Amino acid sequence: MHDLQLFRSQLDSTAERLASRGFSLDKNAFRAIDVKRRDALTEVERLKADRNERSKDVGARKKAGEDTTDLQTAMRAMGDRIAELEASSEQLDVEFRDMLKGIPNLPHESVPIGKDEHGNVEVRREGAAATMNFAPKPHWDLGVDLGILDFERAAKVTGSRFAVYFGQGAKLERALVNFMLDTHTAEHGYMETLPPFLVNSDSLYGTGQLPKFAEDLFKCEGTDYWLTPTAEVPVTNLLRDETIDAEKLPVKLVAYTPCFRSEAGSHGRDVRGIIRQHQFQKVELVKFAHPEHSYAELDGLTHDAENILRKLELPFRTMALCTGDMGFGSAKTFDIEVWLPGQNSFKEISSCSNYDAFQARRAGIRFRGTKKNEFLHTLNGSGLAIGRTWVAIVENYQQADGSVTVPKVLQPYLNAEQITRQGLLT
């Protein structure tokens, strides 16, 4: 949702900023419907004011013992007229709001201008790929050979784009969850949060997944419950319709959840392995920040996410997304990409975004400022996607004999230094 005043007072520059991210705003249509809607509203409100006054008069006359039958008859007709005008006014309002809902967030001035992912700018690169004197395998071969990953049985139990983990593979997933939660809570100052994994429509609207992206979600039949696509939804909506004290900012929360995505529209992409699944696990960082500090908080959040890769000694690079490649509600986004030797490429493992007041305005999240209550800024980023981290470890730490060395920081969690073949079912 947008700041209406900004659109009205600076329509030209706003349209230019939107154009930089590939969205063309029809300025004439905007002005026309805005004026039409306000005219209709003014007329209805004028009639309502009139009715309120006359109704009061009816009450007064009745009290004085006068006959008000004629007056009431006349006012019934007035009521019908109001209902009629109100319906058309509401129709215009819905039209106007629908148009606003379809407009993406304004990019921050520091975001590089670009059309697509080729316009993204690398801001950091850390770590070096391990030297391997053999051809590195992709995780879908390594994992299956090790007996820790099974796609065929998952397809039988559920369908495509699902996976089953066995033995040390399952434990590696659990170890990563604990390692990430421990690091973010103990070292980065986030509060651990365990939210519901099902969310309602209001929450999805608040963070921007609805109404535009319903086809990306799974819905529970006969209910208003949806499987959460990311912990961003339940966690950000924890403060929906609330006003919190400014001195509590920034509020920093970290949550582990499974995430469910229909992946409509990505048929044929990343079909092999566990890079793109209908269900994946993720540790998510969420911040509620004061508008003056939100960009510094974004840098901090990105650093917190990168720190997981530093500790795991996995090579990565951080990209500032350009205007044309950012998500719908984001004002600025850093993607963290981890190196995958099995695929000889970098792969996104975290996306850290500042939404400015875009989500806060939709969800009604405010803080008590010095003069009046204001919308705060919401931020979030993966810290990290568990499945893709699992992939990165398996591929980067693979040995010539097909086993996988466990990164030092994970050894206490896994209670092992090596992942070896789990032969029970495979």
Place this chain on the structure above:
RNA sequence: GGAGAGAUGGCUGAGUGGUCUAAAGCAGCGGUUUGCUAAACCGUCGUAGUUCUAAUAGAGCUACCGAGAGUUCGAAUCUCUCUCUCUCCGCCA
């Protein structure tokens, strides 16, 4: 799943058809006075939309008392549906 009771502003809480333009208290904010870790008194204090005024302020109007629909000239108040909370019963990890 069954029975019952509830939902009012940041919080507590009054209000069962017409000055509700929502009482009062607490907390917050501004001020006055007195002065030892404070008290008393005065003022202020919701959100959104919209109109006007030379206007990052003020004055008005409209809507909002869990949500939606209805009855009525007029609804926080009456009716219906739904959601949530609490109590008891049933079931259950």
